[in-house]
Amino acid sequence: MSDLSLQQAIDNIYASINNDNEDIDSHIAALKAAMAKEGVKEAVFEPGKLAQNNRQGRKMMQSYFRKKGVAVSFTK
Numbered sequence: 001m002s003d004l005s006l007q008q009a010i011d012n013i014y015a016s017i018n019n020d021n022e023d024i025d026s027h028i029a030a031l032k033a034a035m036a037k038e039g040v041k042e043a044v045f046e047p048g049k050l051a052q053n054n055r056q057g058r059k060m061m062q063s064y065f066r067k068k069g070v071a072v073s074f075t076k
């Protein structure tokens with residue numbers, strides 16, 4: 001696992017989502033590691049940067065990430 005900062009890991013998630021979820025599982029694992037390293041309990045995403053910025057898309061993302069052990073919230 002590479003040693004990414006939390007912001008780098010989140011940026012990689014945005015890139016993966018906008019690239020048809022390419023390597024999303026490895027990016028989620030890197031995000032989880034970065035969160036643990038920085039002591040963060042929840043990853044915060046900006047809805048405007050998501051490919052599917054609607055309630056259904058956000059809930060689907062939260063559900064998938066929760067299955068991988070990552071809590072997700074969104075900025076207003």
